[in-house]
Amino acid sequence: MAESGARVLVAEDNKVNRLLLIRSLEQLGHRGAGAENGRLALELLEQQNFDLLLLDIAMPEMDGFQVLQHLSASPRLRDLPVIVTSALEDIASVVRCIELGADDYLRKPVNPVLLRARVQSSLEKKRLRDEQREMVRRFATSEVEQDLERSGFALGGKHLTATVMFADLCGFTALCEQQSADETIELLNTYYTLMFDAISGQGGVINQMIGDGLMAIFGAPLPLADAGSRAVRAALEMIEMIELLNVERVAAGRAPLAIGVGLATGDVIAGYTGTQRRATYTCVGRTVNLAARLEAHTRVAAHTILVDDATRATLPAELATQALGAAQFKGIAGPTEVHAVTPRGAG
């Protein structure tokens, strides 16, 4: 069970109290280590992995308040559960500790039954946080992970305004039939590397890759100024990358590639979806649907980058567009004004 074998650091200047707490923890099946002041505690926490910190408030060199401040400033140690153990009757100190991030409070002399209950509860909380973190580490991009590291875990969905991008390699299926499996995988890897570079370079986050298609979000999970124009710039860079790749491909006697990109801006519902074993940060809603429709529409319209009205409205003058008139899309109520982004150097 979660409580067995946890490593607990006891930061406590009074040796009697320190030994007594370590002993009590060992009797609960944990491994305890001691530090006689806050500074030494932080050093140990930096060097070794602990599951829990029992922290005294009044200590020489560095007190418990300062330790809590250091912990909350450290991405690695911020989520370490902390139980403040102090005989300070001063309720204000306890409140301050909780405000500084302590999870719980135990009065000294520590009652063994309470110690057991609080330690178990804190370790359980840590286990849940570690699981969430591991889940995100495996399946989210580094941007998403860092956002979560900074902001703490917020797994609930929320409404956001973002620009959604769908991109697809045109004629990919036919291409697969003409080349070997190895060549196809190599091509996809090259393609994704180039697309990732262009998208993340503009602050976008790729959250889905399906075959030769990808979905990226600009403005979620982190807000992004000029999400619309950044997404358009990313799309233009993607086209340029493909053109560069095509020079090599044609020189090697291979068929050139073409991509289609659809962009839509508006309200999205963003959050984590999935199961325990596989989760992803994703966005759903009308804006997402519209971006997918616009991407599919690139083949009909014979333009590589199509955007909706809301995206076009955010673009500066140097990002020229051409109005293509209204189109009716499946699943989208009413006509949608479609605009093509004019590739750079195309007049």
Added chain:
Amino acid sequence: MSEPLNDPIDLAVLEELQSSVGREFVDELIGTYLEETPALLAALSPARAAGEAAEFKRLAHSIKSSSSAFGAAELAGLARALELGGVPADGAPLAALGAAYERAAARLTELRRG
């Protein structure tokens, strides 16, 4: 020796400690307490003389918390009064604290052997 009228150690607290962490460990812990506490007591005087209120408070707090672990109620009470009351005007409360420690230490030594 019969038990003193006012035992400096609350035996119920001590027995509870013994049953929760083991008698042998408590005996060792008493040894640590007897080694550590005189230095804390000795540091109170210079802290008072220098008017180092925070250090004085921390020392008194430390004495209070380890003393109360063994049920040394009188000593813990005096230390608590110093912790909360601030630096005293004269040395009398420190002398009273020292005397209370001597009583508690003698009793703990006795209980440890017994």
